[in-house]
Amino acid sequence: MSDRFPRGRTAIVGAAVFGQGRAPGYEASDLAAVASINALKQAGLAPADVDGLFFCHGTDTLGGLSFAQYLGIQPKVVDNSRIGGSAFQAYVELAAWLLDAGMIEVALIAYGSNQASAAGKLVNTVRPMPYEGPYRPLNPVSSYALAAGRHMHAFGTTKAQLGEVALAARGWAQLNPEAFKRDPLTAEDYAASRLVSDPLGVLDCCLVTDGGAAVVMTRADRARDLAQIPIHVLGAASETTHREIAWMPDLTVTGAARSGERAYRQAGLSSREVDVVQVYDAFTINTILFLEDLGFCPKGEGGRFVEGGRIAPGGELPVNTNGGGLSCVHPGMNGLFGIIEAVRQLRGEAGDRQIAGAEVALAHGNGGVLSSQATVILGTAAAC
Amino acid sequence: MSEPKPDEEFRRFLGEGRFMIQRSLETGAYVFFPRVAEPGTGAALEWVQASGRGTVHATTVVRKKPPEPSYNVALIDLEEGPRMMSRVEGVEPDAVVIGMAVRAAIAEQDGEPVIVFTPAEVWG
Numbered sequence: 001m002s003d004r005f006p007r008g009r010t011a012i013v014g015a016a017v018f019g020q021g022r023a024p025g026y027e028a029s030d031l032a033a034v035a036s037i038n039a040l041k042q043a044g045l046a047p048a049d050v051d052g053l054f055f056c057h058g059t060d061t062l063g064g065l066s067f068a069q070y071l072g073i074q075p076k077v078v079d080n081s082r083i084g085g086s087a088f089q090a091y092v093e094l095a096a097w098l099l100d101a102g103m104i105e106v107a108l109i110a111y112g113s114n115q116a117s118a119a120g121k122l123v124n125t126v127r128p129m130p131y132e133g134p135y136r137p138l139n140p141v142s143s144y145a146l147a148a149g150r151h152m153h154a155f156g157t158t159k160a161q162l163g164e165v166a167l168a169a170r171g172w173a174q175l176n177p178e179a180f181k182r183d184p185l186t187a188e189d190y191a192a193s194r195l196v197s198d199p200l201g202v203l204d205c206c207l208v209t210d211g212g213a214a215v216v217m218t219r220a221d222r223a224r225d226l227a228q229i230p231i232h233v234l235g236a237a238s239e240t241t242h243r244e245i246a247w248m249p250d251l252t253v254t255g256a257a258r259s260g261e262r263a264y265r266q267a268g269l270s271s272r273e274v275d276v277v278q279v280y281d282a283f284t285i286n287t288i289l290f291l292e293d294l295g296f297c298p299k300g301e302g303g304r305f306v307e308g309g310r311i312a313p314g315g316e317l318p319v320n321t322n323g324g325g326l327s328c329v330h331p332g333m334n335g336l337f338g339i340i341e342a343v344r345q346l347r348g349e350a351g352d353r354q355i356a357g358a359e360v361a362l363a364h365g366n367g368g369v370l371s372s373q374a375t376v377i378l379g380t381a382a383a384c
Numbered sequence: 385m386s387e388p389k390p391d392e393e394f395r396r397f398l399g400e401g402r403f404m405i406q407r408s409l410e411t412g413a414y415v416f417f418p419r420v421a422e423p424g425t426g427a428a429l430e431w432v433q434a435s436g437r438g439t440v441h442a443t444t445v446v447r448k449k450p451p452e453p454s455y456n457v458a459l460i461d462l463e464e465g466p467r468m469m470s471r472v473e474g475v476e477p478d479a480v481v482i483g484m485a486v487r488a489a490i491a492e493q494d495g496e497p498v499i500v501f502t503p504a505e506v507w508g
Contacts, residue, residue: 130391131417132469134498137457138446146442146459153442153482197457198445198478246459246469251442 005237005266006100008384011223011230012092014039014216015343020329021180023210024117028057029070031212031331032112036071039214044227045106047071050216052104054079054091058113058123058332067110077104084367085280086238088335089374093236095217105218109339112212113331121208122332129244138197140282141205143245143369145197148285150251152199157288157303159199163190165284166203166326168312173323175313175353180209181327204284206325206334213336215343220384231346231378234360235266238374245369252300255373256293256364263362263375264295271295274377275358276345277317278338280366281324287311290364291319294375313353321345321353335365339376346380359383390418393431398497403434403488405464416466436488437463438501445477456480460501474502 016038019031032055040046053075057063064080077098081087088109095107115123128139137143151157167187173179185203193203223230239255239262242248264270271294279290288302296317297305305311311319320326322341325334342361344350360383365374390406397404406415410427422429438460447454456477460470472480473491485504490497 129417134493134496135457135469135471136446136455137444137469142444142446142457145444146457149444149482150442195445195447197447244469246467251459 003262003266005235006096007234007266007268008232008379009220010096010099010217011220011232012215012343012378013043013218013223013226013228013230014041014045014214015340016042016214017178017329017337017340018212020178020211021209022117023114026114026210028112028114029067030112031114031210032067032110032214033070035112035212035214036108036110039216040108042228043216043218045216047073049106050108051075052077052095052098052107054095054107054109056080056082056087056111056333058115059125061125083240083372085282085333085335086365086367086372086374087333088339089236089363089365089376090238092217092233092339092376093238093374096233096236099217099219105222107217108214109217109336110212110214111333111336113333114210115332116208116210132244132246140369141200142197144283144285145200146245147248147251147289147370148199148283151285151288154252155300155303160187160191161288161303161306162199162204162284163187164306164309165281165287165311166190168306168309168315169281169320169324169326171312172321172353173327175351176322176328177351179323179328180207181323200283200285206282206330207327209329209331211329211331211337213340215336215339229347231343231380232384233376234269234379234383235263235377236375237262237266238372240372242371243368248370252289254289254293254366254370256290256375259373259375260294260364263377267377267379269360269377274360274362276321276342276355276361277319278342278361278363279320280334280338280364281320281326282330282334282366284326286366287319289370290366294362294364318355321350321355338363338365342378346378390420394418397431398490398499401490403436403490403499404431405434405462405466406430407432414462414464414466416462416468434488435463437504438486438488440472440480440482440484440486441467442482443472443480458501460486470499470501472501472503
């Protein structure tokens with residue numbers, strides 16, 4: 001089945017982050033609002049121009065309404081869907097369809113969290129399921145640990161290969177002045193780090209930070225008249241497989257296999273044409289799973305694929321070039337930050353970590369415990 | 385129409401010392417966690433006693449700071465087909481391995497009955 005995704009007919013015209021790391025004193029909505037206003041400014045727009053708002057708040061289940069009120073706007077569409085950290089890629093998907101259909105003119109996708117300053121840990125409203133709670137899994141870590149253990153059992157993936165993912169992320173973070181964790185990290189440091197839920201240890205887990213982020217989308221015809229270089233949406237697709245890890249159909253295959261396949265088909269591209277990759281690395285195993293499921297290596301080869309610095313700075317495939325959730329920023333949900341890094345790479349404004357001549361970028365989001373997947377493929381005008 | 389109340393029924397059975405799962409009246413497929421209908425088909429379900437036989441599908445150890453003990457969390461494939469989260473007791477938490485044959489038992493935790501598993505060889 002081929003869908004009629006509006007390939008290249010919508011574009012990201014603003015992309016900004018604010019308060020990555022620690023932003024004491026700011027509420028989550030403050031962080032999202034600064035990022036939103038900056039992203040809109042890049043395109044020569046203001047909050048009043050927004051008629052489609054896509055917003056997800058860590059604890060406010062009506063956060064979309066709250067944020068519309070904060071910005072003083074009365075949007076035609078508010079999408080407040082809560083599918084985890086993949087929500088933002090799914091918002092891009094939906095915004096593309098709605099913009100192309102003429103239902104909205106300017107889409108604002110925003111997120112903010114002050115969890116690190118306010119609570120010092122991951123903050124969310126998720127309550128344990130009654131058939132999981134009594135066993136006290138340290139979620140989300142334990143669920144990803146179960147998947148990692150299964151990958152090791154099935155394919156011989158090693159702890160040292162998980163470590164390669166952490167080291168690569170840190171290597172990129174060291175090139176990114178906005179990244180939160182920039183101190184050197186060695187394979188010895190990784191091997192010596194404390195286990196949290198076997199086989200995952202502290203250095204396999206994403207950071208707990210604050211941060212705000214926003215992107216602005218319009219139709220490509222309007223984007224041409226705006227201030228910023230438009231980055232076109234070539235494909236975007238989502239897939240949900242389960243909620244709790246016990247009901248994941250296969251612990252070694254994520255829904256990214258299908259969201260990715262559909263996004264590539266919409267874009268008319270394959271993994272070979274992708275110049276820079278951003279995948280949601282809540283845990284080191286994620287990067288390995290998504291590189292496999294998104295076609296960068298065969299199933300089961302992810303561990304061996306990341307060896308030898310292949311995804312690190314100077315490697316053959318640049319992955320998570322801002323440092324990812326492992327070393328750059330992880331304010332509860334990371335999906336939007338990957339989209340913004342993809343946009344920055346395609347605009348050519350990524351500084352020391354810039355991938356020369358990048359024309360196609362993939363940003364993949366993950367939600368829940370490998371539960372919900374969404375893939376966005378972006379391109380410069382040359383890639384359209 | 386009678387209200388099925390699947391969670392309540394499951395807990396009542398458990399309180400009586402029985403580990404019950406559901407089976408589709410249409411396809412015969414077994415279902416866990418308890419629901420009002422078979423996933424996918426929407427078919428009606430009946431309660432059946434689980435054999436209690438299972439295999440470890442995946443396992444992890446949640447590491448605690450001593451003196452609090454670290455503990456096992458595992459996914460168990462029931463002989464009937466469904467997979468569930470539980471823990472394997474009776475061995476060190478890191479001695480639990482994928483493929484290990486296990487048997488269900490009902491333990492008490494915080495005054496509530498809960499299904500746990502032990503290695504099958506303990507049962508002979």
